[in-house]
Amino acid sequence: MIMTDIQAYMQEIGRRARAASREMARAETGLKNRALEAMAASLEEEAERLLEANAQDLEQGRRDGLNEALLDRLALNEARIAAMAAGLREIAALPDPVGAVSEMAYRPSGIQVGRMRVPLGVVGIIYESRPNVTADAAGLCLKAGNATILRGGSEAIHSNRAIAACVRNALEASGLPADAVQMVETTDRAAVGELVRMKQYVDVIVPRGGQGLIERVSREARMPVIKHLHGVCHVYIDDRADLDKAVRVAYNAKTQRYGTCNTMETLLVAAGIARAVLPPLAARYREAGVELRGCAAARAIVPDMKEATEEDWRTEYLAPILAVRVVAGLDEAMEHIHRYGSAHTDAIVTEDLARARRFLHEVDSSSVMVNASTRFADGYEYGLGAEIGISTDKFHARGPVGLEGLTSQKFIVLGDGHIRQ
Amino acid sequence: MIMTDIQAYMQEIGRRARAASREMARAETGLKNRALEAMAASLEEEAERLLEANAQDLEQGRRDGLNEALLDRLALNEARIAAMAAGLREIAALPDPVGAVSEMAYRPSGIQVGRMRVPLGVVGIIYESRPNVTADAAGLCLKAGNATILRGGSEAIHSNRAIAACVRNALEASGLPADAVQMVETTDRAAVGELVRMKQYVDVIVPRGGQGLIERVSREARMPVIKHLHGVCHVYIDDRADLDKAVRVAYNAKTQRYGTCNTMETLLVAAGIARAVLPPLAARYREAGVELRGCAAARAIVPDMKEATEEDWRTEYLAPILAVRVVAGLDEAMEHIHRYGSAHTDAIVTEDLARARRFLHEVDSSSVMVNASTRFADGYEYGLGAEIGISTDKFHARGPVGLEGLTSQKFIVLGDGHIRQ
Numbered sequence: 089m090i091m092t093d094i095q096a097y098m099q100e101i102g103r104r105a106r107a108a109s110r111e112m113a114r115a116e117t118g119l120k121n122r123a124l125e126a127m128a129a130s131l132e133e134e135a136e137r138l139l140e141a142n143a144q145d146l147e148q149g150r151r152d153g154l155n156e157a158l159l160d161r162l163a164l165n166e167a168r169i170a171a172m173a174a175g176l177r178e179i180a181a182l183p184d185p186v187g188a189v190s191e192m193a194y195r196p197s198g199i200q201v202g203r204m205r206v207p208l209g210v211v212g213i214i215y216e217s218r219p220n221v222t223a224d225a226a227g228l229c230l231k232a233g234n235a236t237i238l239r240g241g242s243e244a245i246h247s248n249r250a251i252a253a254c255v256r257n258a259l260e261a262s263g264l265p266a267d268a269v270q271m272v273e274t275t276d277r278a279a280v281g282e283l284v285r286m287k288q289y290v291d292v293i294v295p296r297g298g299q300g301l302i303e304r305v306s307r308e309a310r311m312p313v314i315k316h317l318h319g320v321c322h323v324y325i326d327d328r329a330d331l332d333k334a335v336r337v338a339y340n341a342k343t344q345r346y347g348t349c350n351t352m353e354t355l356l357v358a359a360g361i362a363r364a365v366l367p368p369l370a371a372r373y374r375e376a377g378v379e380l381r382g383c384a385a386a387r388a389i390v391p392d393m394k395e396a397t398e399e400d401w402r403t404e405y406l407a408p409i410l411a412v413r414v415v416a417g418l419d420e421a422m423e424h425i426h427r428y429g430s431a432h433t434d435a436i437v438t439e440d441l442a443r444a445r446r447f448l449h450e451v452d453s454s455s456v457m458v459n460a461s462t463r464f465a466d467g468y469e470y471g472l473g474a475e476i477g478i479s480t481d482k483f484h485a486r487g488p489v490g491l492e493g494l495t496s497q498k499f500i501v502l503g504d505g506h507i508r509q
Numbered sequence: 510m511i512m513t514d515i516q517a518y519m520q521e522i523g524r525r526a527r528a529a530s531r532e533m534a535r536a537e538t539g540l541k542n543r544a545l546e547a548m549a550a551s552l553e554e555e556a557e558r559l560l561e562a563n564a565q566d567l568e569q570g571r572r573d574g575l576n577e578a579l580l581d582r583l584a585l586n587e588a589r590i591a592a593m594a595a596g597l598r599e600i601a602a603l604p605d606p607v608g609a610v611s612e613m614a615y616r617p618s619g620i621q622v623g624r625m626r627v628p629l630g631v632v633g634i635i636y637e638s639r640p641n642v643t644a645d646a647a648g649l650c651l652k653a654g655n656a657t658i659l660r661g662g663s664e665a666i667h668s669n670r671a672i673a674a675c676v677r678n679a680l681e682a683s684g685l686p687a688d689a690v691q692m693v694e695t696t697d698r699a700a701v702g703e704l705v706r707m708k709q710y711v712d713v714i715v716p717r718g719g720q721g722l723i724e725r726v727s728r729e730a731r732m733p734v735i736k737h738l739h740g741v742c743h744v745y746i747d748d749r750a751d752l753d754k755a756v757r758v759a760y761n762a763k764t765q766r767y768g769t770c771n772t773m774e775t776l777l778v779a780a781g782i783a784r785a786v787l788p789p790l791a792a793r794y795r796e797a798g799v800e801l802r803g804c805a806a807a808r809a810i811v812p813d814m815k816e817a818t819e820e821d822w823r824t825e826y827l828a829p830i831l832a833v834r835v836v837a838g839l840d841e842a843m844e845h846i847h848r849y850g851s852a853h854t855d856a857i858v859t860e861d862l863a864r865a866r867r868f869l870h871e872v873d874s875s876s877v878m879v880n881a882s883t884r885f886a887d888g889y890e891y892g893l894g895a896e897i898g899i900s901t902d903k904f905h906a907r908g909p910v911g912l913e914g915l916t917s918q919k920f921i922v923l924g925d926g927h928i929r930q
Contacts, residue, residue: 110847113871113873114871151799187870193892195634195890195891195892197885197890199881199885201890201891201892204869204870204877206873206903206907208903208904209903211822219632244613271563291903291904292904312733312904312905330866330926331578332926333926335926336928337924337926337927337928339928340928340929341928344928344929350880361580384736388841401819402921418720426531435922437926448625448921449535449608449625450534450535450684452534452627452919453919453920454919454920455919455920455922456625456919456920456921456922457921457922457923457924458921458922458923458924459923459924459925459926460620460922460924460926460927460928461927461928461929463928463929464618464620464922464924464929465920465922469616469618469620470616470624470920471614471616471621482627482629482630482712482917483629483713483904483905483917484733484904484905485711486917486918486919486920487918487919488629496903496904497907498873498874498875498876498877498907498908499875499876499877499886499891499907499908499909500869500876500877500878501876501877501878501879501881501885501886502878502879502880503758503878503879503880503881503882503885504754504880504881505751505753505754505757505758505858505880505881506758506880506881506882506885507758507760507761507762507765507881507882507884507891508761508882508884508885509759509764
């Protein structure tokens with residue numbers, strides 16, 4: 089397509105999404121749930137076709153020389169299709185946020201004032217590789233009463249198309265507008281530029297993918313973006329920590345999975361406990377194949393650590409590498425976190441109540457934890473049901489973003505002919 | 510100042526604000542309240558100096574040919590200074606939103622998850638004319654634990670400086686950083702351009718003033734903006750309305766004050782009740798000196814109305830003028846509101862429960878009312894204590910924005926050595 093065609097194509101998608109969003113905002117809970125169930129059933133019924141489409145993408149990916157990790161992310165199989173269907177059924181089972189009224193109270197004037205939850209409108213999702221996002225994101229946005237515009241990566245275009253077809257058929261069969269979920273069919277990158285500029289049609293953008301994508305979207309978007317750029321998460325082991333808990337939490341936060349944004353990347357240890365906790369921890373990390381990079385004080389205790397550079401404190405490794413720093417105590421730990429961290433997830437291990445209170449109050453991250461692994465920072469673990477992403481911003485949503493983050497609240501006022509004096 | 514100087518000057522203000530915001534986020538409730546009380550006392554003690562400074566602005570304003578309405582907005586007097594002080598004491602009396610923990614619950618994994626309210630960081634306020642905004646906005650932001658950068662209009666520079674000096678002295682005397690409230694001292698418009706681009710230092714911008722200002726800020730700002738552009742508010746009189754309530758509400762919504770954003774600008778009347786309600790209403794409006802501009806059907810009932818043009822349906826008069834349209838019923842009324850309205854405040858007058866429910870659910874405005882005057886859309890009337898502005902956006906805040914809208918929520922997690930399996 090040439091540029092003016094892409095613009096016209098995207099504008100048309102925007103117009104349809106806006107129109108569908110009006111219908112979606114009014115849609116009854118039962119209708120939305122039946123559509124989600126129908127989407128799940130359709131994915132299962134069409135499993136064979138999905139696998140065929142996915143095989144095309146995988147073949148092309150291999151020809152294009154994608155590495156094994158990328159090919160794995162791209163791949164669908166029976167289990168992954170079943171997981172998508174199960175995810176949609178879980179979303180159907182969640183309470184409908186739309187229309188929920190809270191804080192309804194009488195005011196001295198006699199009017200009743202409360203808040204009613206409303207959909208945001210149109211959500212744009214820009215993602216890479218994983219085709220399951222097509223179903224997950226569409227389902228979550230649909231339950232929250234929004235219309236969705238999906239823009240997946242070109243490497244997954246056949247898989248995404250096949251999934252989107254299932255979703256749209258299910259919507260229509262359920263009596264909801266098919267345009268409530270639209271997929272951008274062109275793989276031209278200019279379509280992304282157009283999508284993030286259509287302020288009149290798109291209310292919020294959620295980029296899901298690598299840093300390059302998120303940086304580009306944040307820079308260009310004219311509407312709000314729900315995003316986190318980095319996940320440089322810390323565990324601080326206080327000198328009043330319980331040794332066993334410290335080892336358990338710090339080990340889990342690093343090794344339970346390496347490639348996730350809530351994985352610990354820097355371990356901070358109070359000087360008073362470093363000699364006791366670093367040697368046993370280092371031994372466990374060594375077993376797991378984790379490379380340690382430490383400050384001078386850490387290396388004085390565990391000599392086979394590499395030397396950490398300034399760069400290490402800012403790095404999200406997403407790999408079996410861990411930066412280790414010995415700090416004087418709580419204040420220095422919090423200073424380090426605010427200076428080098430990404431406001432994603434940070435934890436303290438301590439038995440001291442006053443220090444736990446200070447850490448919870450003063451650390452300015454989207455998730456702040458006491459005696460728990462950073463790996464818990466997740467929509468499912470928090471009971472949100474599912475998440476569209478994790479936000480490290482403060483405006484609108486912070487931390488894992490579920491159904492509530494895809495909605496807003498309006499004020500409602502009930503009177504009986506009340507007027508203002 | 511030349512441009513590079515303004516840039517350097519604003520950057521320095523930004524750096525100081527960011528540093529002060531860290532201290533403010535930790536500040537104890539009692540300390541913040543004492544500072545607010547001290548600010549109130551300081552304004553009262555320095556009343557004479559404030560009036561002198563204000564006299565300078567008024568004199569200059571007269572020389573510059575400002576009209577009476579603008580001069581009135583600009584003017585301070587004993588009563589207005591007392592009102593500023595009272596406003597600050599009311600903010601001191603409001604509950605501190607910062608640190609409030611909600612929804613704390615145990616999860617199946619054994620961790621406890623909840624949310625803690627946190628300040629946004631640095632709030633930039635850009636305003637015109639009214640010098641009381643200097644104290645009101647600074648007080649509200651302070652209570653919410655934020656640092657504030659104030660940029661008032663050049664016509665009020667002496668008054669704003671005098672008020673800001675009181676505020677900063679009170680902050681210092683109370684042991685809080687004076688830089689928690691900074692005023693931009695240059696009247697160069699380039700300073701606004703710089704302020705709304707300093708994304709690294711300013712977390713949210715609140716423009717308060719005319720449409721020109723708000724449009725410019727929305728267009729140029731790189732950070733989120735809390736704003737409403739227009740207030741084209743509607744009252745719809747349903748054919749199942751109680752006549753007395755309809756007249757009372759519609760009269761109050763237009764005439765209680767003409768210049769406010771929540772004043773009704775268009776009256777919609779169901780055809781079935783138009784002959785009964787329009788004549789008595791028109792008589793009352795005529796008495797009050799309100800000019801009526803109607804559609805053909807309305808003019809067939811009240812012949813001395815002017816003819817309304819398409820433009821009238823989109824106009825925020827802020828004056829004793831009202832557009833009147835007869836509609837078939839609820840659906841046409843809601844269609845009109847969505848097409849021509851500004852998503853600010855819209856009301857229905859009806860005794861019919863099903864129609865009231867539909868209006869509340871389907872009208873997509875920041876405040877939606879049943880049998881109550883649109884003039885109630887206000888932070889004080891809603892019990893928010895005070896408001897920094899009214900937002901017609903959906904992201905983050907919608908409707909009157911008080912302390913809560915100046916904060917965010919982070920997740921907090923408590924465990925006892927819990928790890929993710």
